[in-house]
Amino acid sequence: MRNIFAIVRKELLQYFTTSVAYWVFAVFSLVTSFFFIRILTFFQRSIMINSQMRPQMLQYMNFTDQVLAPLFYNAAVILIFVAPFLTMRLIAEERRARTFDLLLTNPVTPFQIALGKYLASLVVLLVMVLLTLVYPLLVSVYAEVGAVAWSTVLTGVLGIFLLGASFTAIGMFVSSLTQSQVVAAFLTFLVLLLLWVVGWAGADNAGLAREILTGLSAIEHIRGFAKGVIDLKDLAYYASLIGLGLFFTHRSIETLRWR
């Protein structure tokens, strides 16, 4: 336990001294704020149009479902681009700089190495995801009471966090396969991209193929969370991605000793 904690501390120190964490926070906030403003402007325009043309439609409009839900969906897509930068260094750089030997020749197990590194990346991810709470907070300050359905906001944030946690688990495994951070980031990006577009392929199909393909898509599983629904199916999906990522990283670290 203490070994895991020691590795978490060291990784976090590196996230902040190399300023990777700050860059990831900055880029993620910048892009989500861009989407937030766009979606909000569109929402405002719809209100204006509806109040002039179809006032009866206004009762169906609400901020949470029409601004926050799409925002969470967009944030999920942004994670595909941000997560690889969060994980590329984790193991690839240790191998390149030969610091991996330091871990291998000290009384730490491969499992502790994998888990420590993973938990550190989750801490950075968590801070990043919590930054999206700024938008509903801002709105709740200016809007009337009840405009923001906080329970939906929280499930949305949870969904993004779980999605990001799956992405970092995959990214950490990929990082263990190479000594180059660039290769690690690029390969992770490809895998995550595939996990997104497989959903598009699902939409083009019907029947069982559609079920399977959309079921595989990491982004599709965020939809429930964004609407405020926690579905066991979605939880199981993210849990299995995280489990697989950790398992393969552990295996990969074991085999690194043999080279």
Add this chain to the structure above:
Amino acid sequence: MIEVTNLVKRYRDLVAVDGISFSVAKGEVLGFLGPNGAGKTTTMRILTGASPATSGKAMVAGFDVFEQPLEVKRRVGYLPEQPPLYDDLDTLSYLRFVSRIKGLRGERQKSEIERVIAACNLESVRKRRLGELSKGFRQRVGLAQALLGEPEVLILDEPTIGLDPNQIVEVRSLIQKLAEKHTVILSTHYLPEVIQLCKRVVIVHRGRIAANDTLENLTAGGRSLEQTFYDLTQR
């Protein structure tokens, strides 16, 4: 203290270590010599648990390297050829991290860090980023890391490489002091270092032991160690 029996390490098409056996007694400083590519580093990596052997047996401090690797790792300090430094960390946070994974806590951790900082002359670079340090300092931070927790066994892979003559003298006298308490395997290409520090020498060549003898015997009859080394590793 260290007992190596018939150690073999095979890579796909290369036999790096081909049946090496030797032993090191407690408190002894063993000179581990050989041309580049002879299998020195591979052997040392196996002894530290960084890499498994293909076959053979290795006991360190009474524990089997392959059966009880964690017990061995607790008792071995290792300085690899290239010091394993995190360039983004400063000296102090680096030593703190290493002492934590070595299981040193609280007061003992603090006192151990201060001890190795003093022993390796790192006072002036406590707060400096490791990536900014000169080669000599990097080498000494690597050595400091290996000394944390006073391990019974020290395995040093070319500890004086890249140091200036003054630093070489310092590091040598440091190793000499360490020899009183620790068992040391010292790999080096500087033969005067061996003459100064080691009583016994193992020379490996092409993955096999070419000589395993006292320094006296290897330099008997007025032969220089250079001459012996050359003769044994030219075949």
